[in-house]
Amino acid sequence: MPDLLAAALDYAARGWPVFMLARSKRPVANCPPCTDAGPDHDRDACDCLTCHGFYAATTDPDRVAAIVAAVPTGQLALRTGARSGAVVVDVDPAHGGRDTMNVLIGRGLLPPTAYVVTGSGGWHLYYRHPGDPVPCSQGKPGQGLGPGVDVKADGGYVVLPPSLHPRTGRPYRWTPGRVMEEMPPALVTECRPTPPAPPPTTPHTPTSTRAAGGISFPDRLLAAHLHAVTTAAEGTRRTTLYGAARGVARMVAADAISRDDAIAALTTAGRAAEQTDRDIRAAIRGGFHAEGLAA
Ligand SMILES: [Zn+2]
Ligand SMILES: [Zn+2]
Structure with a gap:
């Protein structure tokens, strides 16, 4: 021992x-x-x-x-956290942490600092706590810094050297000659919960809509369809645009928006999502046809 x-x-x-x-x-x-x-x-x-x-x-x-x-x-x-003045970035290579760490290093988020090699072959990177609260990401999927990288700060803890890892029996070890550095401001930002997304905006204005056919808030519905297009992940944009075209076509059919305004709004959203005019026309035509409308 x-x-x-x-x-x-x-x-x-x-x-x-x-x-x-x-x-x-x-x-x-x-x-x-x-x-x-x-x-x-x-x-x-x-x-x-x-x-x-x-x-x-x-x-x-x-x-x-x-x-x-x-x-x-x-x-x-x-x-960890304000009580010790330490924020620890916990890198677990068994869950993809090495790749995530390299991406974070490339983005300048993890400058060289004091670190521990854990008893299971991971790393604990120690940074100075910035003063304002920094939450832990542990146990909240998708809230860490990426796959295999967690943050231990206020409300958290880490195992310290020279403890032995219970599974491997290997000790946690400090890497000599390292000094604990400040957290880069960008890392502090990254550790805090993401603020709620801004409300959807309509890229094409003005578009006139009217409550009709059971659609009480056509402007919001249209904005939601267009927002889906402009925020769709690459590789899903074309199908998202097609889906939006179907949704907007139903609005046209309900007389909540004119056909011309609908096509103009979808075209603007499609361009914002970096679709070619040809693909945009095809998606709108397909979506409108699927809802029984000519485009
Ligand atoms: Zn007690
Ligand atoms: Zn007790």
């Missing part, structure tokens, strides 16, 4: 709140009173050495010693 206690005290002395995970790499189970405690229980103030996962993390040397003694075969862990 590596000397977890000496390492834990070193981390604590530099201001990093540490705690122990169970051997499984998961937080130690709460004691019965903490398990039964209601939502008003103050996890930060709780005196238990190993309850509430990272809430038990501390920089107090006596408590650190007691925590390590309480879970001697577990893994030493760091509470």
Whole structure:
């Protein structure tokens, strides 16, 4: 067993709140009173050495010693985020993390910094916490930095060297000679949840629509069809345009929009989606025909 206690005290002395995970790499189970405690229980103030996962993390040397003694075969862990001033980019090559990391490096999002080689052959890249909250991406599919790359920040933790990986038995190791760098602003932005998409806009204005045939908000319906076209992924644009043409054709049939306005709006949207005029005409003709209209 590596000397977890000496390492834990070193981390604590530099201001990093540490705690122990169970051997499984998961937080130690709460004691019965903490398990039964209601939502008003103050996890930060709780005196238990190993309850509430990272809430038990501390920089107090006596408590650190007691925590390590309480879970001697577990893994030493760091509470990430503002408390430690550390944001960790967790790269897992088993899930495509190496490719994602190389893309992120190419975009300038991951400048050289202090890092750990994990016991399972991944990497933990350590950056300075920017001050404003940075959420964790862990456990939220599609919210990481890409396949196999997660962010551990406020509300998270990482296993620290010299812990042994429970499956491989290999230690987590610091790569020597590296200094923890600032997070590039673009990386901070990337770590924050994406703001909601702006409301759909109609590329072709003005187009006059009118409520008719059971269509109460024809302008919104038209905007939604056109928005689908202008935001369609490459490779799906032609079929999306065809689908939009069918939808707009139904609006024409319901007399909610004129045929000429419908074709003009679809043409503008198709051009915005980088379709050729020939393909646009074909999609509109096909879509209109499918709905029983001439185009
Ligand atoms: Zn407890
Ligand atoms: Zn408690």
